[in-house]
Amino acid sequence: xxxxxxxxxxxxxxxxxxxxxxxxxxxxxxxxxxxxxxxxxxxxxxxxxxxxxxxxxxxxxxxxxxxxxxxxxxxxxxxxxxxxxxxxxxxxxxxxxxxxxxxxxxxxxxxxxxxxxxxxxxxxxxxxxxxxxxxxxxxxxxxxxxxxxxxxxxxxxxxxxxxxxxxxxxxxxxxxxxxxxxxxxxxxxxxxxxxxxxxxxxxxxxxxxxxxxxxxxxxxxxxxxxxxxxxxxxxxxxxxxxxxxxxxxxxxxxxxxxxxxxxxxxxxxxxxxxxxxxxxxxxxxxxxxxxxxxxxxxxxxxxxxxxxxxxxxxxxxxxxxxxxxxxxxxxxxxxxxxxxxxxxxxxxxxxxxxxxxxxxxxxxxxxxxxxxxxxxxxxxxxxxxxxxxxxxxxxxxxxxxxxxxxxxxxxxxxxxxxxxxxxxxxxxxxxxxxxxxxxxxxxxxxxxxxxxxxxxxxxxxxxxxxxxxxxxxxxxxxxxxxxxxxxxxxxxxxxxxxxxxxxxxxxxxxxxxxxxxxxxxxxxxxxxxxxxxxxxxxxxxxxxxx
Numbered sequence: 001x002x003x004x005x006x007x008x009x010x011x012x013x014x015x016x017x018x019x020x021x022x023x024x025x026x027x028x029x030x031x032x033x034x035x036x037x038x039x040x041x042x043x044x045x046x047x048x049x050x051x052x053x054x055x056x057x058x059x060x061x062x063x064x065x066x067x068x069x070x071x072x073x074x075x076x077x078x079x080x081x082x083x084x085x086x087x088x089x090x091x092x093x094x095x096x097x098x099x100x101x102x103x104x105x106x107x108x109x110x111x112x113x114x115x116x117x118x119x120x121x122x123x124x125x126x127x128x129x130x131x132x133x134x135x136x137x138x139x140x141x142x143x144x145x146x147x148x149x150x151x152x153x154x155x156x157x158x159x160x161x162x163x164x165x166x167x168x169x170x171x172x173x174x175x176x177x178x179x180x181x182x183x184x185x186x187x188x189x190x191x192x193x194x195x196x197x198x199x200x201x202x203x204x205x206x207x208x209x210x211x212x213x214x215x216x217x218x219x220x221x222x223x224x225x226x227x228x229x230x231x232x233x234x235x236x237x238x239x240x241x242x243x244x245x246x247x248x249x250x251x252x253x254x255x256x257x258x259x260x261x262x263x264x265x266x267x268x269x270x271x272x273x274x275x276x277x278x279x280x281x282x283x284x285x286x287x288x289x290x291x292x293x294x295x296x297x298x299x300x301x302x303x304x305x306x307x308x309x310x311x312x313x314x315x316x317x318x319x320x321x322x323x324x325x326x327x328x329x330x331x332x333x334x335x336x337x338x339x340x341x342x343x344x345x346x347x348x349x350x351x352x353x354x355x356x357x358x359x360x361x362x363x364x365x366x367x368x369x370x371x372x373x374x375x376x377x378x379x380x381x382x383x384x385x386x387x388x389x390x391x392x393x394x395x396x397x398x399x400x401x402x403x404x405x406x407x408x409x410x411x412x413x414x415x416x417x418x419x420x421x422x423x424x425x426x427x428x429x430x431x432x433x434x435x436x437x438x439x440x441x442x443x444x445x446x447x448x449x450x451x452x453x454x455x456x457x458x459x460x461x462x463x464x465x466x467x468x469x470x471x472x473x474x475x476x477x478x479x480x481x482x483x484x485x486x487x488x489x490x491x492x493x494x495x496x497x498x499x500x501x502x503x504x505x506x507x508x509x510x511x512x513x514x515x516x517x518x519x520x521x522x523x524x525x526x527x528x529x530x531x532x533x534x535x536x537x538x539x540x541x542x543x544x545x546x
Contacts, residue, residue, distance in 0.1 A: 034393040034399070035393055035397075035399055035401075038388070038391065038393065038399050038401060039401055039403075041084065041087040041088060042084070042386060042388050042401045042403050043403050043405075044083060044087060045080050045081075045083040045084040045087060045386065046080060046384055046386040046403040046405040047405060048079050048080060048082075048083035049076045049077065049079050049080035049083070049105075049384045049386070049405070050076070050384050050405050050406075050407045051079075052075055052076045052078075052079035052080075053072055053073075053075075053076045053107075053382075053384075053407060053410065054407060054409050054410060054456075056072050056075060056076075057072065057410055057411045057412075057453075058453065058456050058457075058458060069109065070114065070145060070148070073107045073114050073116070073145055074144075074145055076107065076384065077105055077107075077116045077145065080105060080384070080386065081098070081099065081102070084098050084102070084388075085098055098388075099143060100390075101388050101389060101390050101391050101399075102386070102387060102388055103117060103348070103349045103352040103387055103389060104116065104117040104345060104348045104349055104352065104387055105117070105384065105385070105386055105387070106341065106345060106383075106384070106385035106386075107145075107382075107383075107384055108169075108337075108341070108378055108382055108383045108384075108385070109148075109382060109412060110168050110169055110382070110412040110413050111150055111151060111166060111167075111168045111169075111172075111174075112148050112149050112150040112151055112152075112166075113148075113149055113151075113340075113341060114145050114146065114148055114149075115145075115146045115149070115344060115345065115348050116143070116144065116145050116146070117143065117146065117348040117349075117351070117352060118141055118142065118143050118351070118352055119141070119142065119143075119144065119146060119351070120141055146348070149340060149344055150166050150340075151166060151167040151168065151333075151336055151337045151340055152164050152165065152166045152167070152336075152340070153165055153167070153336045154177075155290060155294045156294065157290070157294040160178065160179070160180050160181040161177075161178065161179050161180065161294075162177055162178050163175055163176060163177025163178060163179055163184060164176050164177050167333045167336050167337065169337075169379070169380055169381060169382070169413050169415070170189075170380075170413065170414070170415070170527070171189050171190045171191065171274075171322070171323050171329075171330075172187070172188065172189050172190075172527075172532070173187065173188070173190065174186070174187035175187065175281070175285065175287075179285050179286070180286070184285065186277070186280065186285075187277075188273060188274060188276075188277025188278075188280075189270065189273070189274035189277060189278075189527065190274065190277070190278050190281065190315070190322050190323065190329065191206075191271060191274040191275060191278055191322070191323060192207075192278075192317075192321045192322045192323060193206055193207035193208075193321065194206055194271050194272070194274070194275040195208075197272060197275070199272070202263070202265040202268040203268065204268060204271055204272060206271055206520050206524075207321075207502075207520075209502075209513060209516045209517045209520055210517050211267050211268055211271055211517065211520060211521050211524065212267075212268065212521075213263035213264065213265050213268065214263065214264055214267065214521060214525070215262060215263060215264065216228065216229070216264045216525075218234075218454065218475040218476055219473055219474065219475050219476075219477060220236055220247060220252070220460060220473070220475070221460045221471070221473050222473070225237060225238065226261060228259050228264055228266075228529075229266065229525075229526075229529035230529060231529070231530075231531050231532065232411065232529070232530055232531025232532075233246050233531075234246060234247070235255065235257070235259060237259070237261055238254075241254075243255075244257060244258065244259055247458075247460075250458075250459040250460055250461040251461045264525070266524070266525040266526075266528045266529050267520075267521040267522070267524040267525040267528070268524075269528050270524035270525065270527055270528035271524050273528075278317070278322075281315060282315070282317050287314070287315045288313065288315055288316075288317050288318075289313055290313060290314050290315060291312065291313055291314065292312075292314060292332060312328060313328060314328055314329060314332045315328075315329055316328045316329065323499060324497075324499070324500065325496055325497050325499075325500070326496075333379075334375070334379045337378065337379055338375055338378075338379075341378070342367070345367060345385075346367045349366065349367050349387075366389070366400075368387065368400065368402045370385075370402065370404065374404040377404050377406040378404060378406075380413075380415055380416075381406045381407060381408055381410075381413055381415050382406070382407040382410050382412060382413055383404055383405060383406045383407060384403075384404075384405045384407065385402070385403070385404050385405075386402070386403045386405070387401070387402050388400075388401045388402075389401070408452070409452055409453050409456065410453065411453060411530070411531070412530065412531070413530075414451065414523065414526040414527045414530055416497055416498040416499050416523070417498065418451060418452050418453075418526070419437065419449050419450065419451065419452070419498075419519055419522045419523050419526070420434040420435060420436065420437070420449070420450045420452060420455070420485070421434065421435050421436075421437050421439075421442060421447045421448070421449060421450070421515060421518060421519060422434040422435070422447065422448050422449075422450045422476065422478045423435075423442075423446050423447050423448070424478065431477060431478070431479050432477060432478040432479070433478055433479055433480075433481050434450055434455065434476075434478040434479070434480060434481065434485065435481045435484040435485065436481075436484045436485055436488070436491050437498050437501070437502070437515070437519050438491040438492045438495060438498065438501060439481065439483075439484040439490055439491055439492075440490050440491065440492060441484075441490065442484075442512075442515060443512060443515070444514065444515075445514050447514065447515050447518045448518055448522070449518045449519050449520075449521055449522020449523065449525070450476055450478065450522065451522065451526045454475045454476045455474065455475075455476050455478060455480075456474075457472050457473070457474055458472065458473060458474070458475060459471075459472055460472070460473050498519070502516040502519060502520070
């Protein structure tokens with residue numbers, strides 16, 4: 001066969017193949033471009049959901065109350081869907097159509113989480129005919145926030161012990177059930193290293209660092225007030241009227257309650273009461289020998305399938321630090337949180353498939369596999385987990401995206417990273433500066449621990465002025481250090497946690513011991529004064545009442 005004929009045959013065979021491969025490659029590149037674009041849009045919508053929650057909690061006093069939390073979650077979910085619709089509007093998707101590709105949203109809170117997904121309405125109610133409202137009848141499939149789910153686990157050992165422990169995003173736990181045949185309903189923080197307790201002076205040491213009274217002051221509008229923070233609410237002392245007030249929706253609300261002026265002992269109370277609770281857990285309830293084999297995952301007493309049987313006891317009080325990130329307590333706490341979220345989220349997504357089974361919009365929604373660094377965000381802070389699946393992106397592919405967005409500025413969780421160290425004048429003569437506790441240059445005296453949400457702008461309506469409109473103010477009068485907070489270029493790297501940094505690298509009495517004391521004082525103060533449904537503020541803070 002001549003060379004010309006071979007060339008013709010080659011062209012006939014290769015040309016179609018090359019055209020097909022070129023078309024396939026173009027489709028795959030376009031699919032990757034669209035996938036990257038959808039990732040960006042999903043990330044932006046999730047960010048908007050987090051910011052919605054933050055802004056609502058910053059500017060209203062009732063945001064710490066449990067009965068208002070679901071309202072904030074609903075507003076955050078609506079912000080997500082609205083943002084998603086806005087981002088995808090140019091692609092021809094409406095908000096209703098986009099919801100069919102969002103099988104679930106997860107809002108992790110301090111002691112549990114909400115799932116926003118579709119469910120069957122079971123209420124047998126005759127809704128009034130109102131064209132301005134969306135109404136649903138019984139057995140209608142609707143989207144909404146499902147009931148709150150706690151990070152809880154059941155434990156059973158022997159015939160007399162059957163109880164439930166509810167975990168949180170820090171070292172606070174609640175124990176409910178029967179231990180040694182006696183009913184138990186107790187809660188508190190677990191701590192190690194509390195010594196040298198002086199109850200009358202309200203002083204103690206925490207891992208050798210002194211903790212004691214402090215005087216708290218911050219701005220409301222242009223005026224600096226002394227305050228106490230009690231179960232999530234700040235009470236300010238107006239010395240011109242010799243009365244105390246709190247802020248609600250930007251306005252002052254005076255109260256007949258009276259508090260002692262001067263020292264605030266919240267930090268001492270945190271460590272002291274945590275020490276007492278830890279002793280009860282260890283000695284009265286005997287949980288020092290509780291193992292993962294005592295853990296049951298369901299009502300049929302099936303053994304724990306997700307924990308490592310070689311981990312030993314859950315509450316290992318013999319170790320130096322039960323609060324350390326790698327302690328057996330925190331490892332098990334994280335496993336419980338992960339299991340409860342995965343289990344209920346898988347059920348929600350499976351139910352979502354049932355709702356759309358056989359419809360034109362049906363997709364095979366699946367529980368995505370989150371990365372370990374994403375789970376690390378969930379274990380220690382409030383987060384929003386968003387999913388979007390089934391959208392066609394070309395190249396015979398569908399989009400499957402997931403975003404985990406931590407909310408590191410909120411009124412529910414005081415994480416180790418929630419505390420900054422500030423220096424300078426907070427009285428209006430000059431602007432102070434706040435730093436990360438890991439800053440390489442901070443050393444010596446004069447630092448105060450500051451909660452990060454107290455550095456956020458708040459709204460104030462001064463009803464005593466002639467002006468109708470209100471104004472914004474900053475409770476703490478500090479600016480962020482550029483290298484420490486803004487760029488993080490001047491902080492110590494390779495630190496697993498700030499807690500480990502101080503307890504392992506800073507010894508009592510050295511140049512940074514004052515900084516460690518300021519940090520742990522602020523951490524204890526804010527954790528003690530954060531809202532908790534189990535706290536009885538009037539009993540715990542009886543010392544503050546006149």
